[in-house]
Each structure stands twice: as structure tokens, then as C-alpha cells.
Amino acid sequence: MSMKLSLFEKRILAVSVVFAIFLSLPTPALGMHIMEGYLPIEYCVIWGVICIPFMVMGVIRLRKLSQDNPRILILLAMSGAFIFVISSLKIPSVTGSCSHMTGTGLSAVLFGPGITSILGLIVLIFQATLLAHGGLTSLGANAFSMAIAGPIIAWTLYRGFVMLRVNKLLAIGIAAALGDLLTYCVTSFQLALAYPSEVGGIMASALKFLAVFAPTQVPLAIVEGILTVLIIIGMQSFAAKEFKGTSFNFQEARQS
Amino acid sequence: MKNNKALVIVLIVLAVVIVFAPLFIIGTDGGNIEYAGTDGQGGGVIAEIQGVEEEEVEPWFTPIMETLIGGELPGEMESLLFSIQTGIGVGILAYCFGYLVARKKYNLGTDAGSPSAQ
Numbered sequence: 001m002s003m004k005l006s007l008f009e010k011r012i013l014a015v016s017v018v019f020a021i022f023l024s025l026p027t028p029a030l031g032m033h034i035m036e037g038y039l040p041i042e043y044c045v046i047w048g049v050i051c052i053p054f055m056v057m058g059v060i061r062l063r064k065l066s067q068d069n070p071r072i073l074i075l076l077a078m079s080g081a082f083i084f085v086i087s088s089l090k091i092p093s094v095t096g097s098c099s100h101m102t103g104t105g106l107s108a109v110l111f112g113p114g115i116t117s118i119l120g121l122i123v124l125i126f127q128a129t130l131l132a133h134g135g136l137t138s139l140g141a142n143a144f145s146m147a148i149a150g151p152i153i154a155w156t157l158y159r160g161f162v163m164l165r166v167n168k169l170l171a172i173g174i175a176a177a178l179g180d181l182l183t184y185c186v187t188s189f190q191l192a193l194a195y196p197s198e199v200g201g202i203m204a205s206a207l208k209f210l211a212v213f214a215p216t217q218v219p220l221a222i223v224e225g226i227l228t229v230l231i232i233i234g235m236q237s238f239a240a241k242e243f244k245g246t247s248f249n250f251q252e253a254r255q256s
Numbered sequence: 257m258k259n260n261k262a263l264v265i266v267l268i269v270l271a272v273v274i275v276f277a278p279l280f281i282i283g284t285d286g287g288n289i290e291y292a293g294t295d296g297q298g299g300g301v302i303a304e305i306q307g308v309e310e311e312e313v314e315p316w317f318t319p320i321m322e323t324l325i326g327g328e329l330p331g332e333m334e335s336l337l338f339s340i341q342t343g344i345g346v347g348i349l350a351y352c353f354g355y356l357v358a359r360k361k362y363n364l365g366t367d368a369g370s371p372s373a374q
Contacts, residue, residue, distance in 0.1 A: 015294070038302060051307075062338055074352050074355070077348055077352060078348065078349055078352045078353075080348070081344075081345040081346070081347075081348035081349045081352070082345065082349065083345075084341055084342075084344055084345030084348070085341075085342055085345030085349065086345075088338050088339075088341035088342040088345065089342065089343075090338070091275050092275070092276075092278045092279055093275070093278050094278045094281055094282055096278075096282060099343060113372050126341065127341070130336065130337055130341075131334065131337050131341070169263075191301070191302070208301050209301055212301055219274050219278075223271050223274050223275055226267045226270055226271045226274075227271060229267060229269065230264060230271075231349075233263070233264060234353060235262050235356075237260070237360075238353065238356035238357050238359075238360050239356045246283055
């Protein structure tokens with residue numbers, strides 16, 4: 001069963017693995033949408049190094065998933081594409097500024113934070129090199145906030161909600177929204193660590209960055225929650241068989 | 257699926273309203289509100305915390321793209337690149353959903369269906 005990979009699946013597997021290995025080899029001394037060159041180099045390196053174990057776990061899980069359940073790769077491709085779409089849309093907010101969503105909640109709930117970290121990293125690299133958005137130097141810090149911290153929160157919240165018997169669609173919506181919001185909190189904290197305020201230190205500084213990010217991000221986080229629920233409904237309706245194999249139904253998977 | 261239909265419609269409407277409401281609520285104030293990206297505003301806050309002008313905060317690394325083309329990416333080009341990113345993503349999503357919808361409709365893949373079974 002595990003050897004019967006189709007050419008299409010083999011290709012996806014090879015591309016994802018090569019991509020992931022290639023990207024996790026060099027120390028990603030680079031951060032979530034902290035701008036290029038704004039984060040002092042020692043912080044760039046530290047955040048990059050912190051990301052490595054998560055990325056490695058992501059590669060291992062990705063390989064296992066592709067071997068155990070190659071059919072599910074179509075949902076993985078869709079989750080990756082979802083991040084691509086969502087993170088490319090700049091959305092206005094009542095604060096008079098724009099921001100964009102992360103889109104990582106979906107794949108975090110379906111595949112876990114490890115695999116999500118790889119997907120997020122791919123998007124961040126695309127944006128950093130081609131769009132001058134985020135940055136290569138801040139890639140490590142940005143990867144930690146968007147591809148690791150956000151997904152872990154979304155994944156944890158979703159599991160928590162479901163165990164509390166909250167409706168699954170509601171649970172994933174809230175989890176995705178809060179994961180998005182937290183991504184920006186982490187970004188604020190990362191900037192604050194590097195630029196502590198003279199008066200009040202890191203916390204005062206973090207609040208200042210939050211004051212810029214948070215009001216804009218709250219409505220966006222809600223939109224992200226809604227879009228995540230929509231695509232989940234789509235997957236449930238049209239890919240029910242593949243969908244059963246995702247972590248969305250983690251409880252049933254454990255019992256069987 | 258049927259009871260989802262109403263939910264889907266409500267959610268889509270809600271999302272559209274939230275996204276575009278700001279434009280109508282606060283408008284552009286005669287062009288004064290530019291809807292600048294918050295990512296870019298980070299630099300301003302850094303300057304404020306350090307007590308210097310925004311221009312004095314020196315990024316120590318220039319984006320590769322800006323180095324290559326010798327300056328900032330023009331706004332229109334940037335939106336082009338962002339559209340390409342959206343396009344790639346939507347393309348993959350549409351392809352997959354198209355495949356899944358057709359498979360369900362024609363009842364393919366009940367036993368051996370896989371993304372490559374076409």
C-alpha cells in the first residue's frame with residue numbers, strides 16, 4: 001500500500017521533500033512580516049535556529065503522511081494553496097491601514113503544526129524574495145510567528161474546543177481566527193525584544209507594536225476564521241473520504 | 257450539505273461585508289487615508305521607541321529584489337506580483353476542487369480514486 005504511489009503523488013512528495021530539505025539545511029538567518037533589515041542580526045539568527053527543529057519535525061511528518069496516506073496529499077496541496085491565496089490578500093481595516101491574513105489555521109487543524117510550518121515557510125520565502133515583503137533576514141523570526149506559533153495555537157485551541165464538545169466548524173473558525181491574531185502578537189513581541197523601550201522595557205515596547213498591529217488585525221482574523229470554515233465545508237462535502245484521514249477528526253482516528 | 261448551504265451563503269456575505277466595510281465607514285477622507293500596510297508601519301514604531309526620526313532607522317539589509325532592480329519595487333509591479341501569488345493559489349485550489357467535485361458527481365474513485373486516477 002505504502003509503495004503504491006502514483007507518479008503524481010511521487011512528484012508532489014519529491015518536490016515537497018526536496019523543498020523542505022533544501023530549505024532546512026542552511027541556517028535560515030532571516031522573520032513574519034518583520035521588514036527586511038529591521039531586525040538585528042543576532043535576533044535573526046536566534047529565531048532561525050529555533051525554527052529548525054519544527055521544520056525538521058515537519059519534514060518527518062510530511063514524509064510519513066505521504067507514505068501512509070498519499071491520497072490525502074490533495075488536501076495538503078489545497079491547504080498550501082489556501083495559505084498562498086490568503087496571505088497575498090491585503091485587506092483594509094477601520095484603522096485606515098491594511099494587513100493580510102495568515103491562512104495557516106486550516107492546515108494546522110488538518111495536518112498539525114509540523115507540516116504547517118513547512119507550508120508557511122514556503123510562502124514566506126516566496127514573499128521575501130519576490131515581493132520584498134517580510135524579508136530573508138527576518139525569515140526566521142517571521143517563520144516562527146506565522147508558521148509555528150500561530151499554527152500551534154490554532155491546533156491546540158481546536159483540540160481543546162472539540163474536547164469541550166464545541167461544534168467542530170465553530171471550533172475551527174475560532175481557532176483559525178485566534179491563531180491569526182496571535183501571529184501578530186508574537187511579531188510584536190519579537191520586535192519588542194529587539195527594540196525594548198527605554199522607559200518600561202520590553203513590555204511597554206510590545207504594547208506599542210501591538211497597538212499598531214492589533215486593531216487592524218482583529219477584523220482580518222474574523223475573516224480568516226470565516227474563510228477557513230468555508231473551505232472546510234467544501235472539503236467535507238467533496239472529499240469526504242480523504243477528509244476522514246486528517247487530524248480534523250482526531251478523536252475518531254485515535255479510537256480506531 | 258443542504259443545511260450547509262444557508263451557512264455558506266451567510267458566511268460569504270459576512271466576509272465580504274467585513275472586508276469592504278472600512279472603505280465605506282471611514283472612506284478615504286479625501287485621499288488622506290492610504291490604507292498603508294501595518295508591516296511597513298513597524299519601522300515607524302521602532303523610530304518612535306528609539307526616539308529618532310523614521311528616516312534615521314537604517315535597515316541593515318536591503319531586500320534582494322530591491323538590490324537587483326536598484327530601488328523600491330513600483331507599486332503596480334508589487335500588486336502584479338501579489339496577484340500572481342493569489343493566482344497560483346487560486347489555480348491550485350480551483351483545480352483540486354474541480355477534480356473533487358467532478359469525482360463526486362461522476363462517482364469516480366469510490367474504490368481506487370486518487371488524485372492521479374485521471
